[in-house]
Amino acid sequence: DQQVKQNSPSLSVQEGRISILNCDYTNSMFDYFLWYKKYPAEGPTFLISISSIKDKNEDGRFTVFLNKSAKHLSLHIVPSQPGDSAVYFCAASAQGAQKLVFGQGTRLTINP
């Protein structure tokens, strides 16, 4: 039972354009969502998070949108840069538990 799903294994975007990564969840108890960026054989790097009491959070080039009714969140990167090429993971936690449930990841490639 995969509670957090990233249905796109890969995404290719031209440099300077917008990258949109999507994530769906099934567990309505999730109330905190995070996005991480990861390179092979390294630990995930925290990018941005959002609480279920909000529907949008921005940090520089990164914006996360949360649609609770659809149980869907998305990460927007504008403008996309070559250094953004990595695997992006969506993760969720419930009620303060220090336990993350991860999606399978989306490999983002930014083309010059």
Next chain:
Amino acid sequence: KAGVTQTPRYLIKTRGQQVTLSCSPISGHRSVSWYQQTPGQGLQFLFEYFSETQRNKGNFPGRFSGRQFSNSRSEMNVSTLELGDSALYLCASSLPTGGSGNTIYFGEGSWLTVV
């Protein structure tokens, strides 16, 4: 401020052996959790410790164990290693504040290969 530190970074073990991995959390962080990443299963939660007590446990066999020390450092142990235990093991730490919204920060990981 130093990040989450894991040792060793890379190690090779033989099937049947045991392994111990170490983690030093970010200074001031009291919750330490462990994750396993494999190509087939993705990132999976192993367990979480807070104030030297295991608070949450993932769906892994009893061969996987851990502990946390009074200074919040943590170790995880895998006994009777199997080939399928080859993975990147990630340690993560967080404050936590007691409610929702605790950002969890990860270390660089320990890459275990079982031969």
